Amino acid sequence: SQKIEQNSEALNIQEGKTATLTCNYTNYSPAYLQWYRQDPGRGPVFLLLIRENEKEKRKERLKVTFDTTLKQSLFHITASQPADSATYLCALDRAGGFKTIFGAGTRLFVKA
Amino acid sequence: SAVISQKPSRDICQRGTSLTIQCQVDSQVTMMFWYRQQPGQSLTLIATANQGSEATYESGFVIDKFPISRPNLTFSTLTVSNMSPEDSSIYLCSVRATSSYEQYFGPGTRLTVT
Numbered sequence: 001s002q003k004i005e006q007n008s009e010a011l012n013i014q015e016g017k018t019a020t021l022t023c024n025y026t027n028y029s030p031a032y033l034q035w036y037r038q039d040p041g042r043g044p045v046f047l048l049l050i051r052e053n054e055k056e057k058r059k060e061r062l063k064v065t066f067d068t069t070l071k072q073s074l075f076h077i078t079a080s081q082p083a084d085s086a087t088y089l090c091a092l093d094r095a096g097g098f099k100t101i102f103g104a105g106t107r108l109f110v111k112a
Numbered sequence: 113s114a115v116i117s118q119k120p121s122r123d124i125c126q127r128g129t130s131l132t133i134q135c136q137v138d139s140q141v142t143m144m145f146w147y148r149q150q151p152g153q154s155l156t157l158i159a160t161a162n163q164g165s166e167a168t169y170e171s172g173f174v175i176d177k178f179p180i181s182r183p184n185l186t187f188s189t190l191t192v193s194n195m196s197p198e199d200s201s202i203y204l205c206s207v208r209a210t211s212s213y214e215q216y217f218g219p220g221t222r223l224t225v226t
Binding site for chain 2: 004008032034041042043044045046049089093098099100102103104105
């Protein structure tokens with residue numbers, strides 16, 4: 001069955017460092033991969049979308065890579081800040097599909 | 113982008129009762145989605161609600177348990193019927209951006225069934 005794996009252990013880093021989160025998937029061929037941020041008690045907020053034919057995408061301090069051979073995406077936050085502390089969800093879509101599959105997310109803590 | 117509101121934000125309900133959750137969008141959208149998220153778990157799609165047609169339910173979810181209404185292009189309701197403690201969860205509605213796959217979510221409804 002389709003599976004998305006994100007590190008269930010929280011990631012703790014120091015302010016100013018780069019946070020790197022991993023998303024691995026199996027039994028799926030996504031055309032699009034997305035990253036969302038979710039704060040406690042709130043709905044997810046869209047951050048970035050990357051297509052299968054794109055290797056890398058950037059937005060301000062965020063960078064996403066997508067390796068369809070390894071079936072993996074890496075999500076980087078550079079110059080991290082305490083305000084970046086949240087849970088980050090990875091999500092996959094097939095081309096023309098209407099069902100997005102979400103990972104369980106990785107909790108990030110940035111210490112001042 | 114779209115701004116989505118949900119009511120109620122949270123509720124505590126007794127076993128065997130039903131709760132209707134409302135989702136309002138600030139713009140007209142074709143497709144709305146209802147998800148369930150249990151603590152520490154990923155979002156699970158319950159159903160897709162299209163205006164003017166029956167909702168499409170995912171495996172493991174049935175209309176008798178989770179009836180959905182979609183009376184217009186900006187509003188939808190999800191009812192959780194005959195509730196049991198296993199229905200305790202956060203319920204989220206979302207819409208998809210036009211010509212894209214990014215989704216916009218409501219703040220969620222935290223349901224506790226006792």
